[in-house]
Amino acid sequence: MTTDELWYERPAAVWTEALPVGNGRLGAMVFGGAWSERFQINESTFYNGGPYQPINPEAGANIGRVQALILEGRYAEAERLAYEKVMASPDLQTSYQPIGDLHLSFNHDLTTSDYRRSLDLDTGIATTGYECRGVRFHRDTFATAVHDVIVCRMTVSKPGALSLSVLMSSPQNGAAEERCDDTIGYLGRNRTQNGIAGRLRFAFRARVLPEGGLFDRGPEAIRVREADAVTLLIDAGTSFRRYDDVGGDPEAETQRRLDEVAAIPYETLLADHLADHRRLYRSLSLSLDGPDRTQIPTDRRIAEFASGDDPDLAALYVRFGRYLAITSSRPGTQPANLQGIWNDEILPPWNSKYTVNINLQMNYWLSDPANLSETFLPLIELVEDVTETGRAMAKAHYGASGWVLHHNTDLWRATGPIDGPPWGLWPMGGVWLCAQLYDHWRFQPSRALLERIFPLIKGAVDFTLDTLIELPGTDRLVTCPSLSPENSHPFGSTLCAGPAMDSQLLRDLFAAAIDASERLGIEADWRRAVALARERLPDDRIGKAGQLQEWLEDWDMEAPEPQHRHVSHLYALYPSLQIDLLETPELAAAAAVSLERRGDDATGWGIGWRLNLWARLARADRAHEVLELLLSPERTYPNLFDAHPPFQIDGNFGGAAGILEMLVQSRPGEIRLLPALPDRWAHGHFCGVRVRGGLLVDLEWRDGQLVQLALTAENAGAVRIRHPGGIFTASHLAGRTVLALDEMT
Numbered sequence: 001m002t003t004d005e006l007w008y009e010r011p012a013a014v015w016t017e018a019l020p021v022g023n024g025r026l027g028a029m030v031f032g033g034a035w036s037e038r039f040q041i042n043e044s045t046f047y048n049g050g051p052y053q054p055i056n057p058e059a060g061a062n063i064g065r066v067q068a069l070i071l072e073g074r075y076a077e078a079e080r081l082a083y084e085k086v087m088a089s090p091d092l093q094t095s096y097q098p099i100g101d102l103h104l105s106f107n108h109d110l111t112t113s114d115y116r117r118s119l120d121l122d123t124g125i126a127t128t129g130y131e132c133r134g135v136r137f138h139r140d141t142f143a144t145a146v147h148d149v150i151v152c153r154m155t156v157s158k159p160g161a162l163s164l165s166v167l168m169s170s171p172q173n174g175a176a177e178e179r180c181d182d183t184i185g186y187l188g189r190n191r192t193q194n195g196i197a198g199r200l201r202f203a204f205r206a207r208v209l210p211e212g213g214l215f216d217r218g219p220e221a222i223r224v225r226e227a228d229a230v231t232l233l234i235d236a237g238t239s240f241r242r243y244d245d246v247g248g249d250p251e252a253e254t255q256r257r258l259d260e261v262a263a264i265p266y267e268t269l270l271a272d273h274l275a276d277h278r279r280l281y282r283s284l285s286l287s288l289d290g291p292d293r294t295q296i297p298t299d300r301r302i303a304e305f306a307s308g309d310d311p312d313l314a315a316l317y318v319r320f321g322r323y324l325a326i327t328s329s330r331p332g333t334q335p336a337n338l339q340g341i342w343n344d345e346i347l348p349p350w351n352s353k354y355t356v357n358i359n360l361q362m363n364y365w366l367s368d369p370a371n372l373s374e375t376f377l378p379l380i381e382l383v384e385d386v387t388e389t390g391r392a393m394a395k396a397h398y399g400a401s402g403w404v405l406h407h408n409t410d411l412w413r414a415t416g417p418i419d420g421p422p423w424g425l426w427p428m429g430g431v432w433l434c435a436q437l438y439d440h441w442r443f444q445p446s447r448a449l450l451e452r453i454f455p456l457i458k459g460a461v462d463f464t465l466d467t468l469i470e471l472p473g474t475d476r477l478v479t480c481p482s483l484s485p486e487n488s489h490p491f492g493s494t495l496c497a498g499p500a501m502d503s504q505l506l507r508d509l510f511a512a513a514i515d516a517s518e519r520l521g522i523e524a525d526w527r528r529a530v531a532l533a534r535e536r537l538p539d540d541r542i543g544k545a546g547q548l549q550e551w552l553e554d555w556d557m558e559a560p561e562p563q564h565r566h567v568s569h570l571y572a573l574y575p576s577l578q579i580d581l582l583e584t585p586e587l588a589a590a591a592a593v594s595l596e597r598r599g600d601d602a603t604g605w606g607i608g609w610r611l612n613l614w615a616r617l618a619r620a621d622r623a624h625e626v627l628e629l630l631l632s633p634e635r636t637y638p639n640l641f642d643a644h645p646p647f648q649i650d651g652n653f654g655g656a657a658g659i660l661e662m663l664v665q666s667r668p669g670e671i672r673l674l675p676a677l678p679d680r681w682a683h684g685h686f687c688g689v690r691v692r693g694g695l696l697v698d699l700e701w702r703d704g705q706l707v708q709l710a711l712t713a714e715n716a717g718a719v720r721i722r723h724p725g726g727i728f729t730a731s732h733l734a735g736r737t738v739l740a741l742d743e744m745t
Helices: 059-071 075-085 250-262 266-281 298-304 311-328 359-363 373-398 429-443 447-467 500-520 524-535 585-598 604-616 620-630 650-663
Strands: 005-008 019-022 026-030 036-043 100-106 113-120 125-132 135-144 149-156 162-169 173-176 183-189 201-211 214-217 221-227 229-238 285-288 664-667 670-673 684-690 696-702 705-713 717-723 726-732 735-739
Touching: 005 298, 019 113, 019 125, 019 135, 019 311, 026 135, 026 149, 026 229, 036 149, 036 229, 059 075, 059 373, 100 229, 135 266, 149 162, 149 250, 149 266, 162 183, 162 201, 162 229, 183 250, 201 221, 201 250, 221 229, 229 250, 266 311, 285 311, 298 311, 311 650, 359 429, 359 604, 359 650, 373 429, 373 447, 429 447, 429 500, 447 500, 447 524, 500 524, 585 604, 604 620, 604 650, 620 650, 650 664, 650 684, 670 696, 705 717, 705 726, 726 735
Parallel strands: 670 717
Antiparallel strands: 005 113, 019 026, 026 036, 036 100, 100 162, 113 125, 125 135, 135 149, 149 229, 162 221, 173 183, 183 201, 201 229, 214 221, 285 684, 664 670, 684 696, 696 705, 705 735, 717 726
């Protein structure tokens, strides 16, 4: 039996037990206390600092010297000079921030019974229920994207039995509003950080709408006595308009939204929310048959996954990943950061921003196969922003045209190399994002999308054409300075020339540029130059231990961290399509050697990447063993959040994508069904998985064999399909095409 519900027998004691709701802009963690409730609130644009451009005026004059030292093999000297002279200024960025908390204190006996809290992924509603002295207390909380506020509805089974106080707090600079109406609020400003001046104003407000009973307020709280029901409307906003404009009016905007929503009946708010949420959530379904464990609390299911038979928990993990995408990444909002939109710390891990040497990319691995292309749009918008800020960085630091993004960015779209030792002196962040945008187009092929992303791709290509150098003694073109994120080689440094991942990324970028320009019928001369440069990139190399080399030189066996969390040189296997078990078997075998050497146990997101890699290698049982590591109490918190540790949302998205990758894979013109199906998933079905080419796949299987297959396409065509029973070419019409069993043999 399947379930769309996370549920628990007790309130959340810590943040990683609370349940998330969100609408892309606003997020809340709901703790579900019986006699007290805490809503921890975030707003996606609330970062420290303000508009800035971290150009280092010394970088341009010193980047050539760093390059020369690397080519001379003087890596430690190159790293010292880079740290002193070519990193961004400042060489740290700004932190994503919590807005504050809303606290509810209920006036009833402390002794309660029949407690249950849950998160229904199909409705997007977090629910808390219990009994106290014969009265049933019930709370529903959701974040509506339609009306752009958080709503909490509180009801009781006995009229007049609901009494509570509503208080607000914030760790931010500011003060409570002095008001005499049904609204409490806190107004303030963000912090200065790393020398970047705080420029954002924010407003945090809640409106309390009781039905029946008495209402009064003090200087810091609103009190409701003997009501039949209460509806809470929660909102927050900042003065952010875009990365270079902080002239918004959050006080007016939050007041307008709350006034408008307060005039709408609760039943309408709920109906609008359900229709909008289910429009996205119900675009895919997945069932993995097994014993019914839905009556076991979710935290216990996590603890027992490795030792029990619970395929539905893997399916629930996919559904939860899709829920997180819907609630943390909507058109017009910021992309999901390292924690989505949920963070309660002033100094969150890694600033809870955008790390683009794997983490932001992994956040969007799930969107396309999970049929949630709408949630991908904020990533395109971020790339459009960093092409603007990255042009100035490319010119100042490298004397290059085009644009560059290194390994991190933030709300202010900073693009410079940060962090020391100089992990950040890796100029491929924008390259990877553009390769991912092109792969997104493969899932959603349209001329309009290709026209939108082509200028972004072209700018990234122009930068690399200007900065690639000829490797001495060869005709090969390589990046320098660069590194293999975030790994050190045996010579006391991360810095090097031409790491394997860079060449793999550039092969994808250049191929995307060539194909896109051909399809659009533009830039023919430029396209030929790109093709010539692509031919001169180093090939992937197999080292003396049979491994896929991480660097140009065969250094892997002497590297100081053989089980490093990053598996950067395996990008060509996943998410790229360059290394394939059928088309490049020798490289696939070498990738498997490297993956064995790295080991399966890593950070949460590192395990998520390994899951996808083993799935691409069609190692079903090994992939399931990795999934058992991911779905363990060490790597998954009770609320299903991924544990790096601490919490990082990329592991949720990467792990969910990996489960789908075990069930269906695609290449241009080909679909592979059940390529890494473990024995314990012998029966199941899914509907609505999207594959490259823009088709949707519905599949049912029994005993590991296809029972029914249907394809949904916008246009008629044909596609090659591989499955456990063989290979066939499927013809499909526009619309839904159900394929008979005799067509599959």
